[in-house]
Structures are given as C-alpha cells and as structure tokens.
Amino acid sequence: MLLHKIEEVRKHVKNWKKQGLSIGLVPTMGALHAGHLSLIKKAVEKCDKVVVSVFVNPIQFCPGEDLDKYPRTLEADNKLCEEANADIVFAPSPSEMYGEGQMHTNDFLTYVIPPFFYTNKLCGKSRVGHFDGVCTVVNKLFNIVQPDFAFFGQKDAQQLIIIKKMVKDLNIPIEIIPCPIVRENSGLALSSRNKYLSEEDKTYALALSKILNNIKSCYKKGITDVNALKETAYAFLNEHHELEYLEFMNENDLEAVTTATDNTRVFIACKVGGVRLIDNLLLGE
Amino acid sequence: MLLHKIEEVRKHVKNWKKQGLSIGLVPTMGALHAGHLSLIKKAVEKCDKVVVSVFVNPIQFCPGEDLDKYPRTLEADNKLCEEANADIVFAPSPSEMYGEGQMHTNDFLTYVIPPFFYTNKLCGKSRVGHFDGVCTVVNKLFNIVQPDFAFFGQKDAQQLIIIKKMVKDLNIPIEIIPCPIVRENSGLALSSRNKYLSEEDKTYALALSKILNNIKSCYKKGITDVNALKETAYAFLNEHHELEYLEFMNENDLEAVTTATDNTRVFIACKVGGVRLIDNLLLGE
Numbered sequence: 305m306l307l308h309k310i311e312e313v314r315k316h317v318k319n320w321k322k323q324g325l326s327i328g329l330v331p332t333m334g335a336l337h338a339g340h341l342s343l344i345k346k347a348v349e350k351c352d353k354v355v356v357s358v359f360v361n362p363i364q365f366c367p368g369e370d371l372d373k374y375p376r377t378l379e380a381d382n383k384l385c386e387e388a389n390a391d392i393v394f395a396p397s398p399s400e401m402y403g404e405g406q407m408h409t410n411d412f413l414t415y416v417i418p419p420f421f422y423t424n425k426l427c428g429k430s431r432v433g434h435f436d437g438v439c440t441v442v443n444k445l446f447n448i449v450q451p452d453f454a455f456f457g458q459k460d461a462q463q464l465i466i467i468k469k470m471v472k473d474l475n476i477p478i479e480i481i482p483c484p485i486v487r488e489n490s491g492l493a494l495s496s497r498n499k500y501l502s503e504e505d506k507t508y509a510l511a512l513s514k515i516l517n518n519i520k521s522c523y524k525k526g527i528t529d530v531n532a533l534k535e536t537a538y539a540f541l542n543e544h545h546e547l548e549y550l551e552f553m554n555e556n557d558l559e560a561v562t563t564a565t566d567n568t569r570v571f572i573a574c575k576v577g578g579v580r581l582i583d584n585l586l587l588g589e
Numbered sequence: 590m591l592l593h594k595i596e597e598v599r600k601h602v603k604n605w606k607k608q609g610l611s612i613g614l615v616p617t618m619g620a621l622h623a624g625h626l627s628l629i630k631k632a633v634e635k636c637d638k639v640v641v642s643v644f645v646n647p648i649q650f651c652p653g654e655d656l657d658k659y660p661r662t663l664e665a666d667n668k669l670c671e672e673a674n675a676d677i678v679f680a681p682s683p684s685e686m687y688g689e690g691q692m693h694t695n696d697f698l699t700y701v702i703p704p705f706f707y708t709n710k711l712c713g714k715s716r717v718g719h720f721d722g723v724c725t726v727v728n729k730l731f732n733i734v735q736p737d738f739a740f741f742g743q744k745d746a747q748q749l750i751i752i753k754k755m756v757k758d759l760n761i762p763i764e765i766i767p768c769p770i771v772r773e774n775s776g777l778a779l780s781s782r783n784k785y786l787s788e789e790d791k792t793y794a795l796a797l798s799k800i801l802n803n804i805k806s807c808y809k810k811g812i813t814d815v816n817a818l819k820e821t822a823y824a825f826l827n828e829h830h831e832l833e834y835l836e837f838m839n840e841n842d843l844e845a846v847t848t849a850t851d852n853t854r855v856f857i858a859c860k861v862g863g864v865r866l867i868d869n870l871l872l873g874e
Contacts, residue, residue, distance in 0.1 A: 417701075418699050419698055420695055420696045443759055473729075474699055475729045477599070
C-alpha cells in the first residue's frame with residue numbers, strides 16, 4: 305500500500321500496535337536495488353508488519369551534490385516492495401516532512417546532531433552536515449512509524465554506526481538490525497548511484513572491492529600495520545580513480561587505528577568517472 | 590515508587606502499554622514546589638499512569654551557572670509525588686543518563702538542537718547551549734517513558750515553545766500540555782531558585798510580576814506600542830534589580846513584535862540579589 309501522508313501511516317501503526325503486532329522499518333531513498341530488497345526480506349521475516357520509506361531527503365544533501373538528479377523511481381520501487389510483501393510504502397513529499405518555506409535550515413528546524421567525533425571523518429569530512437540531515441530524518445521516521453526494529457545496510461557503515469550511536473544516546477526504544485552489503489558477481493557493492501556509471505567506469509569501479517579484499521587477504525596473512533596495508537591499495541588505482549579516503553577504524557566507535565585487528569573496519573571512498581562510490585569491510589568477518 | 594534505572598522504568602512502561610493504559614510524563618529538576626504539583630495533579634487527572642522525572646540535567650547548565658548548588662531534595666520530592674498519586678518517580682544519576690567519561694560534550698554525545706531562530710533570544714542569549722541540553726534530555730525522557738502526554742509549565746515559556754517546536758519538527762507522537770504559572774499571593778512566580786532569595790530580595794523580586802501586570806493593564810487600556818509599554822517598566826526597577834531582558838514576542842513562533850496583540854507574550858528576566866529570575870505573561874489571557 306502506497307501512502308504519502310504522515311497521518312495515514314500513523315493510523316495504520318496505531319492499529320497494528322493495538323493488535324500487539326511487531327513493526328519493522330526499512331528507511332530508503334528509493335531507486336531500490338537488490339541491496340534494499342535484502343533489507344526488506346529480512347524485515348518481512350522478522351516482523352509482523354513492514355514499512356518501507358522512500359524519501360530523497362533534501363537536508364542530507366550538501367550544496368553541489370546530486371539532490372536534483374538522484375534517481376527517483378517510485379512506481380518501480382512500490383512494485384518491488386509489494387512483491388517483497390512489505391505492508392506500507394511511505395513516500396512523503398519534502399513539504400509533508402518539513403513544511404513549506406525555509407524549514408530546511410537550522411534556523412527554523414529542530415535538528416538531531418550526531419557527535420562530532422563520529423562525523424568529522426570519512427564521508428562526513430567532505431559531506432559537511434550530511435549526517436545531521438540523516439539523523440534528523442531517521443529520527444522523524446522513527447517517530448512516525450514507531451517500529452520495533454529498523455534495518456540499515458552495512459554499505460553505509462559510517463551511517464549505521466552513527467544511527468546506532470543516536471539510538472543509544474537518545475534512548476530510542478528501537479533495535480537496529482545491520483544487514484550485509486549485497487554485491488554484483490564482479491564484487492561491486494550495489495548502490496543507487498551505480499546507475500550513473502558508464503560500462504567502462506563500472507570496470508574501474510571494481511578497484512574498491514578489490515582493494516578491500518586484498519587488504520583482508522594481507523591481514524589474514526599476518527600484516528597488521530595499517531600503513532603497510534594502505535600501501536597495497538595503490539596497485540589497483542590509476543588515472544580513472546580519484547581516491548577520497550582509505551581508512552582503518554574501530555568498528556564500534558570509529559576511532560582510527562594504526563594496528564589492524566578483527567574489529568577493524570576498512571572504509572574506502574573513491575570517485576570513478578565523476579561518481580562518488582563507497583565500500584567497506586570488516587577485517588574479522 | 591522511586592526508580593533510578595532506565596531499564597526499570599521501561600519494564601513498567603511496557604507493562605502499562607500492554608494494558609492499553611495512557612501515560613503522562615512530568616519532567617522536573619526536582620526541588621518540587623506548588624508549581625510542579627499543579628503539573629502532577631493535571632497529569633494524574635488526565636492519565637492512567639504518571640511518571641515524574643527528577644533529574645538535574647548537567648548538560649543544560651552553562652559554565653558558571655548553579656549546577657552544583659542547584660537544590661536537590663529527592664526524599665521530599667518523592668514524598669510529594671507519592672501524596673499526589675504519581676506512579677513512578679524516576680531519578681536517574683547523570684551517569685545513568687549519559688554514561689561515564691566525556692559523554693556530556695558535543696564531541697561524543699548525540700544532541701537534539703532546537704532552531705537558532707528560537708534560541709538566539711531571551712534566555713538563550715545569556716544561556717548559550719541551554720536549550721540544546723533541554724531538548725536533548727527531554728527527547729531522552731520521551732524515549733524512555735514513551736508518554737501519551739507530557740506536562741510543562743508556562744513559567745519557562747521559551748522552553749515550552751521550543752519543546753512544542755521540537756515535537757512538531759521531529760514528529761514526536763506526544764501531546765504537550767502547557768500548565769499555567771503558579772504564583773505566591775504576592776504575585777511572585779514559584780521557582781526552585783526562589784530558595785536562593787533573602788526575605789528582602791523577595792520583596793524586590795515582586796517587580797517582575799508587577800511590571801508584567803502593569804503592562805497588561807496598559808495594553809487593556811489600548812496602548813499597543815511596544816516601546817511605550819516597555820517604558821512603563823522602569824518605575825518598578827531600582828538599584829536592586831539587574832534587568833536582563835523585557836521582550837514582546839509572538840506566542841507561537843517567538844518573533845519579536847513592535848505592536849502588541851492578544852497573541853503577544855511578554856517575557857522578563859531580572860537578577861535580584863544575584864539570583865536570576867524569569868516571568869512572563871500572555872497579553873490576551
């Protein structure tokens with residue numbers, strides 16, 4: 305069932321709660337791919353009722369980013385959700401979420417701001433304010449849907465860690481379920497932004513997962529010095545790659561490490577053909 | 590029943606929800622007086638179950654403020670709450686709410702930040718970060734208690750307006766119930782900080798309510814020019830008063846006005862004997 309209004313969703317949620325049914329939320333920006341579908345599948349298995357939100361959240365895009373050209377495919381998304389047995393697809397308009405006028409700015413909107421220690425690194429460094437927008441909209445969706453469980457992909461690992469931190473810090477009564485990255489056979493992590501890639505760029509994009517897998521192999525062979533592990537990346541990069549970061553951090557608190565352990569997550573961001581791609585991997589997995 | 594642990598409160602809340610009972614929350618910093626009791630009374634009338642939180646929230650005090658000497662009278666508070674038929678008094682420790690270590694700072698804690706337009710004025714001007722701390726702790730209490738209704742006094746009118754704005758902006762499924770200011774017969778608005786006042790200072794403190802009432806009389810007689818109304822205040826002030834602000838603002842959005850209407854709220858803050866006091870009044874009431 306496709307709903308656009310907050311009050312309509314609340315009505316169903318209230319009814320479900322009265323019946324004692326458990327609720328799962330899968331927050332997305334649409335342009336659904338097999339990665340999202342794995343989240344929805346997990347939610348359907350675990351919960352009595354499942355809400356998939358489809359909302360390209362303007363306040364998490366920075367100036368100059370791809371807000372306007374971000375793929376919007378609501379009809380197809382809705383069909384996929386129905387086939388996956390989601391109960392509600394919630395696709396609000398920006399004004400339904402934020403009202404009219406200047407509501408997007410910090411001057412006139414209450415924001416949920418994750419801690420600086422978690423946002424001044426990795427994607428947060430180039431995407432200033434991005435995670436403020438993410439936490440604010442996720443908090444809103446949590447309050448609208450009041451789920452028992454919310455499902456997030458490991459693909460956006462920094463986002464997942466920040467959301468978990470928000471839930472802990474604000475005592476939000478929701479359990480966050482992390483879901484593993486879904487990849488093409490080639491190893492390329494699925495992303496809605498892959499649609500921007502030319503066929504040629506797609507082959508260059510494989511560098512990200514290759515770099516991560518190679519680092520993991522080296523780690524399994526006993527190399528734990530992060531600088532040494534970082535150096536193994538350059539063999540996979542050429543003039544088609546614009547590396548933004550390759551970082552080793554503690555899985556739980558995003559503290560940078562100099563010696564890799566099983567709890568170390570390796571994060572990479574790299575532009576290929578002008579498209580910004582990210583990937584990551586836990587060394588202990 | 591006096592509880593100190595979040596998980597204990599959650600257990601009762603879960604049980605109440607299962608029974609379909611409505612829950613009211615009265616957030617306080619303790620040192621309860623008749624003003625708080627009027628909130629608790631209203632909550633007990635309106636809700637099946639009532640939680641009073643007693644927590645001197647460190648993150649809403651600014652450097653140099655009275656965090657350490659703020660009155661703490663938990664035993665008496667608990668007795669008053671029991672007599673008023675509150676079901677739970679929730680009195681967590683700072684570490685129960687924020688964990689150990691550096692958790693209070695923006696570097697390591699997720700904050701809920703109300704909009705700048707609402708906080709860069711009145712008490713927010715001198716108490717930088719105060720309302721960030723208020724919104725963050727209230728959000729946490731909302732998530733712990735999950736009330737249907739939450740009760741706030743009009744005494745802290747800016748706080749009430751900011752909380753209402755937070756609830757709207759973040760789609761929090763809670764109804765905010767404003768409760769009128771309770772005053773001594775003298776007109777002095779009740780406040781936990783009145784305990785700091787000497788008997789002599791208490792008479793000087795009456796200037797606040799006198800100024801407000803006089804402004805209201807003038808308004809009722811037809812004076813609507815805010816500058817003219819402000820000038821009537823000086824007759825009540827002497828060397829014992831350190832006026833911080835006297836402001837006229839729209840009741841709903843804290844927009845400063847130059848012409849008073851029934852929707853105009855008049856806000857005053859003034860130090861008497863080193864004690865910072867606030868009061869306010871709606872002209873249309």
